[in-house]
Amino acid sequence: MPLDVLANEQTLDELSINTIRFLAVDAVQKANSGHPGLPLGAAAMAYALWTRHLRFNPQNPAWANRDRFVLSAGHGSMLLYALLFLTGYDLPLDQLKSFRQWGSHTPGHPERGETPGVETTTGPLGQGFANGVGMAMAEAHLAAYFNRPDHAIVDHYTYVLAGDGDLQEGVASEAASLAGHLKLSRLVVLYDDNHVQLSTPTDLTFTEDVLKRFEAYGWRTDRVTDGNDLESIDRALDAAKSQREQPTLIAVRTTIGFGSPKYAGTPRAHGEPLGADEVLATKTNLGWPTDQNFYVPGTALEHFREAIERGAKSEAAWTEHYNAWAKAYPDLAKDWELAQAGKLPNGWDADLPTFPAGTAVATRDANGQALNAIAKRVPLMIGGDADLAGSTKTLIKDTADFEPTSYNGRNIRFGVREHAMGAIVNGLAAHGGIIKPFTATFMTFSDYMKPPIRLAALMNIPSVFVFTHDSIGLGEDGPTHQPIEQLAGLRAIPHLTLFRPGDANETAAAWRAAMELLGPSVLVFTRQKVPTYAPDGVTEGVAHGAYIKVDVKRGLPDVILMATGSELSLIMQAHGELLKDGINARVVSMPSWELFRKQDQNYRDKVLPPTVIARVAIEAASPFGWHEWVGSAGTIIALDRFGASAPAEQVYQELGITSAAVVAAAKSLLASKTTK
Numbered sequence: 001m002p003l004d005v006l007a008n009e010q011t012l013d014e015l016s017i018n019t020i021r022f023l024a025v026d027a028v029q030k031a032n033s034g035h036p037g038l039p040l041g042a043a044a045m046a047y048a049l050w051t052r053h054l055r056f057n058p059q060n061p062a063w064a065n066r067d068r069f070v071l072s073a074g075h076g077s078m079l080l081y082a083l084l085f086l087t088g089y090d091l092p093l094d095q096l097k098s099f100r101q102w103g104s105h106t107p108g109h110p111e112r113g114e115t116p117g118v119e120t121t122t123g124p125l126g127q128g129f130a131n132g133v134g135m136a137m138a139e140a141h142l143a144a145y146f147n148r149p150d151h152a153i154v155d156h157y158t159y160v161l162a163g164d165g166d167l168q169e170g171v172a173s174e175a176a177s178l179a180g181h182l183k184l185s186r187l188v189v190l191y192d193d194n195h196v197q198l199s200t201p202t203d204l205t206f207t208e209d210v211l212k213r214f215e216a217y218g219w220r221t222d223r224v225t226d227g228n229d230l231e232s233i234d235r236a237l238d239a240a241k242s243q244r245e246q247p248t249l250i251a252v253r254t255t256i257g258f259g260s261p262k263y264a265g266t267p268r269a270h271g272e273p274l275g276a277d278e279v280l281a282t283k284t285n286l287g288w289p290t291d292q293n294f295y296v297p298g299t300a301l302e303h304f305r306e307a308i309e310r311g312a313k314s315e316a317a318w319t320e321h322y323n324a325w326a327k328a329y330p331d332l333a334k335d336w337e338l339a340q341a342g343k344l345p346n347g348w349d350a351d352l353p354t355f356p357a358g359t360a361v362a363t364r365d366a367n368g369q370a371l372n373a374i375a376k377r378v379p380l381m382i383g384g385d386a387d388l389a390g391s392t393k394t395l396i397k398d399t400a401d402f403e404p405t406s407y408n409g410r411n412i413r414f415g416v417r418e419h420a421m422g423a424i425v426n427g428l429a430a431h432g433g434i435i436k437p438f439t440a441t442f443m444t445f446s447d448y449m450k451p452p453i454r455l456a457a458l459m460n461i462p463s464v465f466v467f468t469h470d471s472i473g474l475g476e477d478g479p480t481h482q483p484i485e486q487l488a489g490l491r492a493i494p495h496l497t498l499f500r501p502g503d504a505n506e507t508a509a510a511w512r513a514a515m516e517l518l519g520p521s522v523l524v525f526t527r528q529k530v531p532t533y534a535p536d537g538v539t540e541g542v543a544h545g546a547y548i549k550v551d552v553k554r555g556l557p558d559v560i561l562m563a564t565g566s567e568l569s570l571i572m573q574a575h576g577e578l579l580k581d582g583i584n585a586r587v588v589s590m591p592s593w594e595l596f597r598k599q600d601q602n603y604r605d606k607v608l609p610p611t612v613i614a615r616v617a618i619e620a621a622s623p624f625g626w627h628e629w630v631g632s633a634g635t636i637i638a639l640d641r642f643g644a645s646a647p648a649e650q651v652y653q654e655l656g657i658t659s660a661a662v663v664a665a666a667k668s669l670l671a672s673k674t675t676k
Contacts, residue, residue, distance in 0.1 A: 009287065010287060012300070012303055013230060015299065016047060016051070016086075016300045017043045017044050017047045018043075018286055018288055019082075019086065019296055019297060020039065020043040020047060020079065020082045020083065020086070021039060021043045021286070022283065023081075023085070023096055023296070024036060024040070024043075024081075024082055025039070025040065025274060025283075026279070026293040026294050027078050027082075027096050027106070027294075028078060028099065028273050028274075029273045029275075029276065029279050029293075030097060030293070031099045031100040031101065033100050033108070033273070034077075034078060034099065034272075034273065035075040035078070035271050036078070036257065036269065036274055037076075037194075037196070037257040037269035037271070038073055038075065038076030038163065038194075038256065038270075039076055039082065040256070040258045040260065040269070040282075041227065041254040041256045041257060041258045042079060042161065042190075042192045043258075044227055044229075044230060044254075045192070045224075045254070046161065048230050048233040048237065049159060049161075049190065049233075050069075050087065050307075051303075051304070051307070052234055052237070053157075053159075053234075054067050054069055054159065055157075055311070055314050056069075056087075056117075056311055057308075057314065058087050058117070058307055058308050058311055059088065059308060060315060061089065061116045061117045062432075063315050063318075064432065064433065065153065065318050066156060067156045067159060068132070068139075068156070068157075068431065069119065069159050069160075069161075070119055070120055070122065070128045070129075070131055070135070070159070070160045070161070071128065071161050072122055072125070072128030072129045072131075072132065072160050072161060072162040073125070073128075073162055073166055074109040074110050074121075074122030074123035074124075074128060075109060075123065075270075075271065076161075076163075077109050077110050077123075078096070078099060078106075080110055080117075081096055084116065084117045086296070086300075086301060086304035086305075087304050087305065087307040088308040089116045089117045090116045091106070091115060091116055091117070093296070096294065109121070109122060109123030110122050110123070111459075112430060112459045113459060119131075119135070119430060120135075120426070120427065120430045120459065121455055121458055124451055124455065125163075125165040125166045125169050126165075126169030126171040126172040126175075126423075127423050127426075127451060128160060128162070128166070129160055129162050129166050129167075129169075129171070129172040129176070129189065130171050130172060130174070130175035130419075130420050130452075131423055131427035132160035132189070132427060133176075133178065133184065133420070133423075133424050134423065134424035134426060134429075134430070134437075136158040136179065136184040136187035136247070136427075137182065137184065137402070137424065137427070138428045138431035138433060138434050139154060139157075139186055139431070140182075140184060140186070140407040141382060141402065141434065142154045142380075143155070143407065144406075144408035145408055146332055146335075146336060148329065150328070151321065153318070153321060157186045157187075157188060158187050159188050160188070160189045161189075162189055162190070162192065163194070163197075164192075164193070164194070164195075164196075164197050164202050164206055168205070168206055171419040171451070172420075174419055174420030175417075175420040176217050177415075177417070178414065178415065178417060178424070179219070179247045180214070180217035180219050180246065180247060181217075181218060182402070182403070182404055183404040184247045185243060185244045185245055185246055185247060187247040187248070188237065188248045189247070189248070189249045190250050190252055191249055191250060191251045191252060192254055193210075193252055193253050193254065194253075194254045194255060194256040194265075195265075196256045196265065196267055196270065197267065197270065198267060198271055199267055201267070210251065211251055214249045218246060218247075219246055219248065219249050220240070220243060220247070220248045220249075221248070221249050221250075221251070222239060222240065222250045223250070223252075223253070224236050224250060224251070224253065225253050226253065227252045227253055227255070227258075228254075228258070233250075233252060236250045237250070256269045257269025257270075257274075259285050259286040260274055260278055260281070260285070261278070261281050261282065262278050262281065263278060339380045339433045339434070339435060340432060340433055342435070342518075344378060344435070344515060345377060345378065347377060348374060348378050348515070349373075349374065349377075349512055349515070351373035351374075352370055352374070352508045352512060353369050353370060353373060353508055354505065354508070355504035355505050355532045355535070357532055357533055357534040358532065359504075359531075359532045360530065360531055361503070361529060361530070361532050362525070362526050362527060362528055362529045362530065363501055363502075363503065363506075363507045363525040363526045363565070364391070364393050364468040364527060365393055365504075366503075366504035366507035366508060366525075367392075367466065367511070367523065367525045368392075368393030368394060368395075370508045370511040371438075371466075372396060372397050374511060374515060375396045375399075378435050378436070380433065380434055381396075381435045381437070382396075382410040382411075382412060382437055382438075383396075383410075383411075383412060383440070383464070384411055384413055384438075384440070385439070385441060386414050386416055386417060386418045386439075386441040387413070387414070387415055388440065388441055388442065388468075389440075391468060392440035392441065392442075392466060392468045393468070394438065395411055396410045399411060401413055412424075418448035418449050419448050419451070419452070421449065422439055422448075422452030422453060422463075423451070423452040423455075425437045425438065425439050425452070425463050425464075425465075426452050426455060426459070426461060428463075429461040429520075430459065430461055435462075436462050436463075436464050436515060437463060438463070438464035438465070438466055439463075439464070439466060440466040440467075440468070441466075441467065442468060442481060442483075443467040443468065443470045443471075443483040443486055443524060444483040444486065446465070446467055446486050446490060446522075447486065449465065450489070453490065453493065453522070456496070456519075457493050457494060457495040457520055460495055460518065461519065461520060462517065462518065462519065462520065464520070464521050464523065465520070465521070465522045465523070466522075467522065467525070468525045468527060469481060469483075469526075470524045470565060471483060471526070471565065471566060471620040471621060472484075472639070472643040472648070472651045472655060472657070473526055473527060474528070474648065475645075475647050475648035475651060476645055476646065476647065477645065478643065478644065478645030479643040479645070482642070482643035482644075482651075484621055484641075484642060484643065485622045485624075486621070487500065487619070487621045487622065488621065488622045490522055491625055495519055495520075496522060496594070497514070497519065497520070497521045497522070497592060497595060498521070498524065498592060498593070499513065499514060499521065499522065499523050499524065499542070499591050499592045500524040500564040500591055500592075501523075501524075501525070501564075501565065501591045502530070502533075502563065502564060502565055502566070502567075502569070503530055503531060503568060503569075504532045505532060505533065505535040505538045506538055506542055506568075509539045509541070509543070509591075510523055511523065512539060512543075513542055513543045513592070513595070524565065526565060526566045528566065528648050530566045530568070530569050531569045531572070533568075533572070541589065542591050542592065543595065544595060544596065544603065545590065545591065545592040545593060545594065545595030545596030545597070545598070545599065546562075546588055546591070546593075546595075547588070547589060547607060548586060548587070548588055548607055549572070549587040549588065549589045550575055550587040551587075552584040552585075552586060555584075556609055556611065556612055557584050557585055558583050558584045558670060559578070559583065559586070559614040559616065559666045559669060560585070560588055560608060560609075560614070560615045560616070561575060561586065561587050561616050561617075561662060561666065562588045562589075562615065562616070562618075562626075562630070563588075563590070563618050563619060564589070564590050564619055567618045567657065568587075570618055570657070570658065570659040571587050571616075571662055573659035574616075574659040574663045577663045578666055581667075593625070593629075608629065613631055613633040613634065613673075614633070614634070614666070614670055615630045615631060615633070615634035615635070615669075616634060616635045616637065616662055616665045617629060617634065617635070617636050617637070618637040618661070618662055619637075619638050620639060620652070620657045621638060622639060622640070623636040623638035623639075623640070626638065633669070634669070635669060637656065637657065637662060637665060639655060639657070641655075643655070
């Protein structure tokens with residue numbers, strides 16, 4: 001079929017939708033890898049959203065008042081890449097031809113920071129849905145903070161495209177429940193209701209009434225029975241935007257792999273190329289040219305590229321409005337500019353506490369004081385806990401809860417929803433304008449939050465994850481609540497910075513360092529009280545990740561003692577005992593291994609001289625990772641078993657996490673060295 005005939009026989013809408021479809025099909029086929037089914041089935045609803053509702057500026061993807069679009073069903077990434085290319089983002093057609101290849105900007109699943117216009121990294125199902133809830137919460141909070149009756153400079157929507165797999169994941173259920181409670185009316189989810197998942201039809205696993213479930217959560221629901229009916233999709237989106245009381249879920253009945261004679265409506269269309277013969281058959285079936293790949297009709301491209309002018313006009317109108325607002329409210333404008341740049345205000349750390357030596361303070365308590373000192377001067381810092389504020393000490397004082405009647409509140413009551421809490425905070429961070437959003441729960445429950453923590457690290461966004469009750473030191477609650485392997489697991493995540501401060505002053509310094517990081521951080525605190533040591537050199541020491549806490553008067557030490565967290569007090573005690581026996585020990589506190597690794601070799605050798613091989617490390621957790629610092633000749637005192645239910649002091653004693661064990665290990669190393 002000649003191409004000009006093709007263009008004449010299809011309406012502009014049909015032509016444009018099929019352009020999306022076959023860019024995706026051709027990219028998947030060329031890569032010999034990917035998911036063609038979702039782009040084929042969902043192209044029409046995505047087209048309706050992107051050309052009739054979504055406000056964005058392709059030439060400024062970071063425009064603050066843009067609508068956010070999240071492809072939660074991230075396996076359908078070629079749908080998004082096709083739209084980004086067609087509407088004029090800096091994503092050339094050659095990048096689509098390099099789909100899933102090394103060095104391309106079109107990875108297998110959307111990655112924030114890799115592709116212009118991708119708001120958040122998706123692929124692990126349900127995460128994008130919960131990120132979208134976080135983005136909608138960010139919009140609500142920023143609107144409450146900055147908007148005034150005569151000026152609404154925060155005025156946008158969050159749209160999510162989700163599939164059956166997303167809605168089956170528990171994280172989405174947790175997030176949906178909270179979103180309904182919070183009445184996030186500017187959150188709209190398009191549900192690609194195609195009745196098929198990767199290996200089976202959904203009727204083998206997923207027979208609930210999804211809309212009734214969401215209604216029970218407090219959502220407004222709608223249904224479009226034909227996923228290719230643009231007018232019905234358009235009306236459903238209009239209706240979703242017209243109400244101000246509830247988030248909206250629109251179930252759009254689509255056919256996965258639409259147009260494929262052999263595979264449409266089957267699991268086979270989900271996650272592998274159609275195959276050369278079926279690509280030709282699908283193109284023929286939908287009236288598409290079969291003699292070339294990556295075909296983009298000029299009229300369709302011209303139509304899509306109208307988004308450039310439309311977006312520029314939208315941003316220009318908003319900028320004019322913003323300038324008038326900034327003139328009327330200059331102090332608010334300063335807050336806006338700092339927050340949008342992700343910068344901290346001058347003097348943000350002026351009230352960070354210093355704790356006197358000789359006192360005993362649980363680092364979770366010091367954490368609460370440090371957090372509140374920062375929050376007082378950083379007004380757009382918000383966060384919350386998993387129903388544990390009294391235990392984690394992370395409640396921001398003198399502010400309301402974030403609720404439907406008080407979106408200006410800074411305390412988010414996540415409820416017992418750790419998984420969603422992590423993903424929602426990632427959405428808050430990815431949205432922009434929220435400074436260091438934070439979560440809080442017990443350390444052992446970091447397991448429930450591992451997926452969003454990993455994604456925060458992958459995206460390098462400034463989420464802060466606070467964990468208290470960090471070890472066997474929590475005592476009587478027993479092994480279900482006593483973390484053992486969690487520290488090692490979190491330390492293994494690339495680009496994540498973990499702090500386990502040893503006393504109250506290190507806690508304040510850890511918060512200071514975390515606030516200045518660009519990426520995510522984990523802050524780990526004790527339930528039990530621990531001794532407080534002099535603050536001298538602590539701020540700089542923690543910023544370097546490890547530092548010399550106590551040293552010999554001259555020369556090199558006989559042995560180096562290393563610890564993090566509450567075990568710092570054990571090596572401080574051991575130092576004194578060894579000194580009585582004429583053994584010169586250096587005490588090294590190592591609150592952040594990640595920051596220590598980033599120091600130059602001279603600094604690291606100064607703290608841990610290579611010639612001193614007698615080293616003892618102690619940590620009330622798994623020993624994994626400590627060999628990097630202890631070496632093959634040193635000793636690690638740690639745990640290779642779960643804890644027990646008993647008073648903390650007894651648990652430490654029974655499991656051998658004691659200063660006496662450190663002293664014995666040091667003497668044994670030195671004796672062995674002497675005999676050799």
